[in-house]
Amino acid sequence: MLKHGILGLISYGSLSGYEIMTVFRDSLNHFWTAQTSQIYRELQTMEKAGWISETHVAQTGKPDKNVFSITPAGRDELLRWLREGDLPANTRLPFLMKTFFMGELPVEENIAFFRAMRDEHVFPDEGKKASSDAEMYRKAMKDPEKAVYWKLTIAFGQMYEKMQREWCEYCIGELEALQRMKSAQGQGSAVTVDIEEEEP
Amino acid sequence: MLKHGILGLISYGSLSGYEIMTVFRDSLNHFWTAQTSQIYRELQTMEKAGWISETHVAQTGKPDKNVFSITPAGRDELLRWLREGDLPANTRLPFLMKTFFMGELPVEENIAFFRAMRDEHVFPDEGKKASSDAEMYRKAMKDPEKAVYWKLTIAFGQMYEKMQREWCEYCIGELEALQRMKSAQGQGSAVTVDIEEEEP
DNA sequence: TGGGTCATGTAACCTGTTACATGATTAG
DNA sequence: CTAATCATGTAACAGGTTACATGACCCA
Numbered sequence: 001m002l003k004h005g006i007l008g009l010i011s012y013g014s015l016s017g018y019e020i021m022t023v024f025r026d027s028l029n030h031f032w033t034a035q036t037s038q039i040y041r042e043l044q045t046m047e048k049a050g051w052i053s054e055t056h057v058a059q060t061g062k063p064d065k066n067v068f069s070i071t072p073a074g075r076d077e078l079l080r081w082l083r084e085g086d087l088p089a090n091t092r093l094p095f096l097m098k099t100f101f102m103g104e105l106p107v108e109e110n111i112a113f114f115r116a117m118r119d120e121h122v123f124p125d126e127g128k129k130a131s132s133d134a135e136m137y138r139k140a141m142k143d144p145e146k147a148v149y150w151k152l153t154i155a156f157g158q159m160y161e162k163m164q165r166e167w168c169e170y171c172i173g174e175l176e177a178l179q180r181m182k183s184a185q186g187q188g189s190a191v192t193v194d195i196e197e198e199e200p
Numbered sequence: 201m202l203k204h205g206i207l208g209l210i211s212y213g214s215l216s217g218y219e220i221m222t223v224f225r226d227s228l229n230h231f232w233t234a235q236t237s238q239i240y241r242e243l244q245t246m247e248k249a250g251w252i253s254e255t256h257v258a259q260t261g262k263p264d265k266n267v268f269s270i271t272p273a274g275r276d277e278l279l280r281w282l283r284e285g286d287l288p289a290n291t292r293l294p295f296l297m298k299t300f301f302m303g304e305l306p307v308e309e310n311i312a313f314f315r316a317m318r319d320e321h322v323f324p325d326e327g328k329k330a331s332s333d334a335e336m337y338r339k340a341m342k343d344p345e346k347a348v349y350w351k352l353t354i355a356f357g358q359m360y361e362k363m364q365r366e367w368c369e370y371c372i373g374e375l376e377a378l379q380r381m382k383s384a385q386g387q388g389s390a391v392t393v394d395i396e397e398e399e400p
Numbered sequence: 401t402g403g404g405t406c407a408t409g410t411a412a413c414c415t416g417t418t419a420c421a422t423g424a425t426t427a428g
Numbered sequence: 429c430t431a432a433t434c435a436t437g438t439a440a441c442a443g444g445t446t447a448c449a450t451g452a453c454c455c456a
Contacts, residue, residue: 001294002443008301018407031296033289038444040409063407063452082305087294089233094201094287096231096353101208103346105282110349146303148378149310152371153296159370163363170359171352178348202415218435238416240437263424263435292444 001088002034003042003051004081007070010052011078016065017043027150030157043068051077099171107182111175118168201288202234203242203251204281207270210252211278216265217243227350230357243268251277299371307382311375318368 009015009023020043021036028034046052051074055067070078095117102110209215209223220243221236228234246252251274255267270278295317302310 001292001297004301005297008297008304011301011304016407017409028297028300031291031293031300033291033444035445037409037411037446042443059406061453062405065407078301079304082298082301083309087298090292090294091231091233092201092290092292093231093356094290096356097201097205097208097228098282098287099349099356100228100231100353101204101211101278101282102349103343104208104211104279109283143303145378145382148374149299149302152374153300155370156293156296156299156367159363159367163359167352167356167359170355174348174352178345216435217437233416235417237418237437237439242415259434261425262433265435 002032002038003046004078005032005034006039006042006046007051007074007078007081010068010070011075014055014067014069016057016067018065030153046074050074107175107179111172111179114168114171114175118165118172202232202238203246204278205232205234206239206242207246207251207274207278207281210268210270211275214255214267214269216257216267218265230353246274250274307375307379311372311379314368314371314375318365318372 005024005028006020009020009028015023017036017040020039021034024032024034024039043052047054047068050071052068053071055069056064057067058064098113102113205224205228206220209220209228215223217236217240220239221234224232224234224239243252243254247254247268250271252268253271255269256264257267258264298313302313
């Protein structure tokens with residue numbers, strides 16, 4: 001998958017490893033992370049596979065760079081990947097793993113966790129987005145059709161953040177209710193958790 | 201992280217590798233996947249680390265099993281992990297990677313992609329959930345407080361699915377608009393993509 | 401002279417996936 | 429008789445993370 005992301009970027013125009021790194025940082029980074037070490041490694045294997053070709057470019061005032069261009073085989077592979085049916089789900093959400101086992105900690109601590117999460121909005125950096133989006137769109141103007149797809153990925157990020165904040169609110173509400181129940185229990189009432197549909 | 205998930209499960213009561221696999225499949229599976237091979241490997245390293253201890257249990261009518269129990273060191277590690285500040289974001293969404301580069305394909309194909317995605321609800325299997333939830337809660341009744349946290353993770357799944365369907369609808373709408381624009385362009389009008397806030 | 405950007409990587413390790421391998425019991 | 433369930437793993441490979449290493453140029 002990372003290979004295909006890199007391939008997609010190079011298909012817009014030849015790039016060096018360093019340039020790929022920067023583009024990654026301010027566009028794909030919303031939904032994929034990659035270390036430079038990984039990028040350089042992937043470039044090597046992609047070159048061996050014949051998807052891309054390398055050219056040494058001398059520069060003055062800056063270090064030389066190795067620029068990669070997409071080959072016809074690479075273009076085929078990109079299209080093949082785009083059309084391929086089965087995307088891996090790749091669902092691995094550390095904060096849900098934590099939530100699942102949170103019962104081991106005191107309720108107050110967990111409420112604090114969700115409050116912090118709500119205020120931090122785990123999905124990327126909202127502040128940076130405005131500027132980085134704007135820049136992306138400016139570049140995209142050369143090919144207005146592509147801008148539409150980029151906008152879709154950004155819309156996802158926004159909707160996800162919103163949903164996540166709402167979920168945090170829901171969690172805080174449930175845990176505050178649990179707290180009240182526990183203090184009532186101190187007075188001697190029976191303990192039951194109502195499982196009925198509360199539709200989150 | 202997987203280690204800590206396994207540790208959390210064992211903290212509720214001793215389990216064999218096989219049992220961990222089944223519990224995983226119908227509870228943590230909403231937000232984490234693990235192959236059996238990986239579980240057995242993690243168990244080995246966790247045992248070496250002293251977080252869990254192994255006991256051979258003979259069974260009649262069934263193969264023997266190796267049951268793992270949490271050690272005091274394991275309990276410490278579980279709590280340390282629960283309190284630790286920095287959760288990795290771990291954001292890797294293959295369908296967004298694909299969306300980002302979709303401009304290479306004809307619009308019709310992409311509309312079909314989002315329609316299929318909307319109808320399939322990429323986040324787990326809604327049908328199975330009802331039964332598996334019910335079972336989970338039944339077990340949880342022994343410790344009603346834990347049920348609350350499990351419910352939170354399930355609520356996330358539901359909210360996520362809903363949001364994702366909405367996002368698919370939004371994408372379909374945008375792409376249909378693009379299609380109309382492209383056919384209008386055929387009549388000779390100017391091409392401009394409006395980037396203004398449409399608030400997804 | 402010190403930090404930022406440009407530029408390229410290697411090595412070791414950890415985590416996740418795929419494929420393979422074995423074998424008993426039980427329910428249809 | 430056959431498929432499912434119970435049960436345990438190994439090996440190889442792919443993908444991701446952390447740490448390290450180097451060096452020139454430019455701006456303050």
